[in-house]
Amino acid sequence: MAGGAIVSPPTSNRSYLKGRQLIFPLCLAISLFFLWGFSYGLLDVLNKHFQNVLKITKLESTGLQVVYFGGGYFCFSPIAAELLKRKGYKITIVLGLGLFALGAIFFWPTAHFSNPNNAKQAFGGFMACTFVIACGLATLETSANSYATIIGDPKSASMRLQFCQSWNGVASFIGPLIASKVFFSDKNANNLDNVKYVYIAVACAAVLVAIVFIFSTLPEVNTDDEDPFSTTNEVKPLWKQYNMIFAFVAQFCYVGAQVTVGSFFINYATENADLTDSQGSNLLSYALITFTVGRFIGTALAHFFQADLILLIYSIISVALSAYTSAGHGFSAVIVLIVLFFFESIMFPTIFVMGTANLGHHTRRGAGILIMGLSGGAVFPPIQGAIADTYSTRISFLVPMVGFIVILAYALFHWIQHGFKVRRIQSTVDVHVVPTPGRRRHSIVISQEILDAMIENQRKLSRVSQTTYTLNHVSNITSVPRRSETLTTNNTNQTISTTENL
Numbered sequence: 001m002a003g004g005a006i007v008s009p010p011t012s013n014r015s016y017l018k019g020r021q022l023i024f025p026l027c028l029a030i031s032l033f034f035l036w037g038f039s040y041g042l043l044d045v046l047n048k049h050f051q052n053v054l055k056i057t058k059l060e061s062t063g064l065q066v067v068y069f070g071g072g073y074f075c076f077s078p079i080a081a082e083l084l085k086r087k088g089y090k091i092t093i094v095l096g097l098g099l100f101a102l103g104a105i106f107f108w109p110t111a112h113f114s115n116p117n118n119a120k121q122a123f124g125g126f127m128a129c130t131f132v133i134a135c136g137l138a139t140l141e142t143s144a145n146s147y148a149t150i151i152g153d154p155k156s157a158s159m160r161l162q163f164c165q166s167w168n169g170v171a172s173f174i175g176p177l178i179a180s181k182v183f184f185s186d187k188n189a190n191n192l193d194n195v196k197y198v199y200i201a202v203a204c205a206a207v208l209v210a211i212v213f214i215f216s217t218l219p220e221v222n223t224d225d226e227d228p229f230s231t232t233n234e235v236k237p238l239w240k241q242y243n244m245i246f247a248f249v250a251q252f253c254y255v256g257a258q259v260t261v262g263s264f265f266i267n268y269a270t271e272n273a274d275l276t277d278s279q280g281s282n283l284l285s286y287a288l289i290t291f292t293v294g295r296f297i298g299t300a301l302a303h304f305f306q307a308d309l310i311l312l313i314y315s316i317i318s319v320a321l322s323a324y325t326s327a328g329h330g331f332s333a334v335i336v337l338i339v340l341f342f343f344e345s346i347m348f349p350t351i352f353v354m355g356t357a358n359l360g361h362h363t364r365r366g367a368g369i370l371i372m373g374l375s376g377g378a379v380f381p382p383i384q385g386a387i388a389d390t391y392s393t394r395i396s397f398l399v400p401m402v403g404f405i406v407i408l409a410y411a412l413f414h415w416i417q418h419g420f421k422v423r424r425i426q427s428t429v430d431v432h433v434v435p436t437p438g439r440r441r442h443s444i445v446i447s448q449e450i451l452d453a454m455i456e457n458q459r460k461l462s463r464v465s466q467t468t469y470t471l472n473h474v475s476n477i478t479s480v481p482r483r484s485e486t487l488t489t490n491n492t493n494q495t496i497s498t499t500e501n502l
Helices: 018-055 063-087 090-106 106-112 116-150 153-183 193-214 243-265 266-272 277-301 307-327 330-344 347-356 361-390 398-415 448-462
Strands: 426-433 442-445 468-473 483-486 494-500
Touching: 018 063, 018 116, 018 153, 018 193, 018 243, 018 266, 018 277, 018 468, 063 090, 063 116, 063 243, 063 361, 090 106, 090 116, 090 193, 090 468, 106 116, 106 193, 116 153, 116 347, 116 361, 153 277, 153 347, 193 448, 243 266, 243 277, 243 307, 243 330, 243 347, 243 361, 243 398, 266 277, 266 361, 266 468, 307 330, 307 347, 307 398, 347 398, 361 398
Parallel strands: none
Antiparallel strands: 426 442, 426 494, 468 483
16 A cells, blocks of 8 residues: 555556546535534534433433444444445445435434433434434445545545545534534423424435435446456455554544544533533534544645654544543633544544555455444443543543544554655556557556565666566556566666655
């Protein structure tokens, strides 16, 4: 894998969209990121609202996160990945939107028939609705993250995903901002009436987006896992993709840390700084604005610096900030917690692209496995909830700190494995193939380690009279090339060029 802020996607043996061709499909993908960002933003506020109205504990309120990330994402992501591989992006996305809308619609009867006498049963109903919503969102994330990565130029995959994920952040702060006015206003602070109206609006939006997808021509990008010339010997088995496995662990811990920080933000603000629920919800929306700004700034940084280095620096700062949050008091500690949102912002898309790079025909299943990492959001909140109920919300913020330490370890591992590079390196090979029937000149993008190996090979060959070597499968960017071509170092038949942004 080429390290760098722009980590090459798994293959370049495919066509991809360029220029204006990208605008409409990318806008459709952004609409999906916006929808689940809004839904996630509402979830954090519902935690506190259900504590107030249904009289449940902090630990019990994390049941929403358990079914959202554990039930939906962990259980349904493999199904979504298999559907994506067999049926393609369009069908998978429409199914995800359908499940999302269905779960949101059922919030209406659940909220309508809830009362103080059946509070526990009502909360169980909300958990069931949240599970259906999460199945839909897991389907959308599995497809949209992968689609945004491979739809365009491989060299800009990381920046493209960062940009799409930024709109997820825009929606996630709009959710709490609306909820602070709708859920916690004087007349609605102790009932669920407005919850059902908000979720009906969400369901209608999902249906409208689904209709747009149904009647749109969504280009299906051809990848190695669809290539009839691909063989199972070209890449390692999925269970030997150690970088992907480590990325899964890092993603699991990141999502767990992110969810706990968001879920207990209002509790932290109200207990540690004597703020009201409405003020805490407003501050959460400001924190999510900070998160979104961090995503856009991360996209810019990704153009110049290595992705693993940025992740390493951000994770070190996040560990320090979460440690201060667990020890600090007053409004200043709440400000530090808001700053933490900035530094955790780029972690999900960066880990996703680093973990799914160079998987060859395992790409879509690998994407599903990385999305399963969101199940960390089901494990961390109950642990933090139990600590918050037993000790305090402030002390419970040691839990996300542990998650950031694991991310730090993955970033350091990846940075060491890829040569301690600081600046983004964009590597290309311009291959001038000796004219043969059915072949023409074309350019491909390959990973940095393959390029380094080729250069080292050239150095060795220069010491002997034989200067011709064989590079298998020159049209594939994965670690094992495909077709056999003979390239000569002292001949115009091949040109290797490396461009480094200084």
